[in-house]
Amino acid sequence: MNGAEAFIGTLSDCGVEVCFANPGTSEMQLVAAVDRQHGMRAILGLFEGVVTGAADGYGRMADKPAVTLLHLGPGLGNGLANLHNARRAGSPIINMVGDHATYHLHYDAPLTSDALGVARPMSDWVRVSKSPQDLAHAGAEAFAMAQSYPGKIATVVVPADHAWSEGAAKVAVPVLPATAKAPAEAVAAAAAALQGEGPKALFLGGRALRADVLVQAGRIAAATGARLITETFAARHQRGAGRVATEKLPYFGEQAEAYLAEFKTIVFCGSEPPVSFFAYPGKPSWLSPPGATLVRLASMREDAAAALGALADALAAPAEPALVQAPTQFPWEPGKLNSANLGAVLAELLPTNCIVSDESATSGAASYAMCGGAAQHDWLQLTGGAIGQGLPLAVGAAVACPDRKVIALQADGGGMYTLQALWTMAREQLDVTTVILNNGSYAILNIELMRVGVQNPGPKALSMLDLTNPAINWSKLSEGMGVPAVRVDTAEGFHAALKDALAVKGPRLIEALL
């Protein structure tokens, strides 16, 4: 077999089942190897940001990596933003990036680039294959690296001649690295801190936001009275009625700082102490209160379930968790659609066990809050702040979980970065209902303009944050890529459209005019 076949065959043996691809000439042997590999599904994206964002969504839901197929340095470049988000999410992804044949590189042909240099900033691990025989080894190493708890971005650069040369062979499935455990001293320190006086919080992120792990957090809350707070942007948060509920740290730094100010003790599990998303003149970056006792129980890379279980045991916590969420609904008024009644309608209709890909920005905050007591669901957020994640993430989640409805809550500004994801939804007939929150604006930037101290912005500055000239018609964009679409501007219209979309399997788009 050739190097490409050995590489793909090894990944398949490891359990990799999906290849999200946007290939070029230098990857044709990899395309052929995926083609021949039984049990490996190939899913085309028309832009690399769709490919890497879909791999992120897949990884978050499958807890194992898909493999991407990307064309040289520029193709990888197009995928970097969503790799950045995936890395911040701790998602497992294997990237295979084609490169020129080794002997062709020195000719500096037009597409020659420093693929390794492009890969490094957004990868946890990068490797160029050394030979056709080495390619399968690189694949096995990449798989083990990608599966490092909770997940890592592992990138293999594949010279074309390594892919096409014969004489390669598959290699054994690697032994996966053991998940790091929180040290016993950390558990003891956390237990002691939570038994102290004053207001206390357990600050949760990463894998600590899975339902079974949250039960441990709820037990700890029952034992200590600690409040449960989550990071502002979660990779995958299992929520809904009957699950242990958490509070969310506000986005803006000064609000977050005020929110945390009362605590004397904060124990962190699956997250570092929060910092403000951006710096602002005269505002703090560090958000935890001065003088509070801060204890790191477990980092994002240490086993959250084991750490919280050990902590609950150390506290002799009751079996039943506190803070179990009661079912809640919110009444909504018909009439002009706004973020509040949109959120209430969504909470009412949210299907049990659905997945929400949330890149709703300013317009979706109410939806997040109102769905906390809705039917149980997984809520996926923009972890790295690089907008253009939401639609691709929905693609990948739907591929990983074909039996679950996916709802993409997507702000218009961010949606325009990777709108090509709609085409892949149509092509694969993915069960995704996309809700575009069309407010005709980079609304968050209008707020940020003031917050960084710009007084009296002029027409040029404001025009750079405005998306109404011309207004974007998302329904036409959607239909142009094969996804049926409808526009609504009232709460009752949104209710009818969402009910209709959720009743069928397959992609739909609702353009919510706010």
Next chain:
Amino acid sequence: MNGAEAFIGTLSDCGVEVCFANPGTSEMQLVAAVDRQHGMRAILGLFEGVVTGAADGYGRMADKPAVTLLHLGPGLGNGLANLHNARRAGSPIINMVGDHATYHLHYDAPLTSDALGVARPMSDWVRVSKSPQDLAHAGAEAFAMAQSYPGKIATVVVPADHAWSEGAAKVAVPVLPATAKAPAEAVAAAAAALQGEGPKALFLGGRALRADVLVQAGRIAAATGARLITETFAARHQRGAGRVATEKLPYFGEQAEAYLAEFKTIVFCGSEPPVSFFAYPGKPSWLSPPGATLVRLASMREDAAAALGALADALAAPAEPALVQAPTQFPWEPGKLNSANLGAVLAELLPTNCIVSDESATSGAASYAMCGGAAQHDWLQLTGGAIGQGLPLAVGAAVACPDRKVIALQADGGGMYTLQALWTMAREQLDVTTVILNNGSYAILNIELMRVGVQNPGPKALSMLDLTNPAINWSKLSEGMGVPAVRVDTAEGFHAALKDALAVKGPRLIEALL
């Protein structure tokens, strides 16, 4: 003034008139500075690949840089592919990439990234400002670097606190570097070689493809009988009836090798000896004939006009060039639209002094050939092979040359990477007629699949090169972003639609179903 104002003010003093922008929170002070800067136009792109591709088109036509505004490492990542193309084109571009405030970086907030690492692979020069006062110096240096003949990609990473801090001042417009001249020995060697026996060629690229420089090449052809051959993908080629005509090197390596095989002498000006775009098993990378005399008259970075002028003088060439293109038209048959009758219609209707942004791939080869004897025009091509350049390039060319009609010949596959460019065309009412060559396929990859030796590709492989499931409706995509559109599938339909579009000023899209 603050650092941002000093930076933007200095660039404005240098003559920078346009900012292509896709800003985020960390760039709000730069947005405000552009806002306040008289004589600096701000043009919003909804995706960074539009921004950098537009800067490329602007640089090719204006021969001076625009400045881009990009958001941190991920935003720059989205712009890398078109910076790669721009670098290969020798286009002048200044990138300003916002970054977190210096004191905020170590907190590793969600959007923290290695902006410098992302910048390096596709920049000729990179610099992080050292202080608010240093920012204007970095801008002046970037301008001088960008204007290095024929142009370079100069990237400045701007920490937010350097932008917002007061106490900065503009700096003087820098002295531009002198353009390197071809050495006298190179001119003498080229003259001697072209006076030798056997078939000979002058191989031209870069700035040698401007009309006035081609006159010198035509004089040399008149004196020596040398044929004039151009690189396959030209940044900006001034062609048309009455100008000195050239032949174009074929794309596929073996065809290019055969094309050059007869030559005993090849003199290169503005280009290195050509190599195959990709490597293929058993096929050559190097295309020049063994045993031929190869002389480098001038590299892409040496003054092409001066070099060819000196060579013409050394050869005592006649004042009148040879190979002046006669006006040519091609008859076309009504009926089903194909690349041949599309090319003939285009050649017939091409407006005098128009600009063609050509990312037409397989479907557009006939158009290039048939327009050689049409009205005079500038023909801009995909220099770096990273698809998704054509529409943004048209945006930038139209901004640089508001009095010239721009025609974007765009293949459907490549067009999908940066379709957001249509929105900027509508917003700025740019005089661009976009022709989408919709063949529902990555057609080039179907060819390449065979050429790299993949036999009997299966359904998965072929599906990865197919864009018909679902078929994309470009007219809806275009109308969704505010550009009026029409679909045609006959030659007479295309003729009518193109005539109609060219008769008005402003953006139009013609979806040519092939």
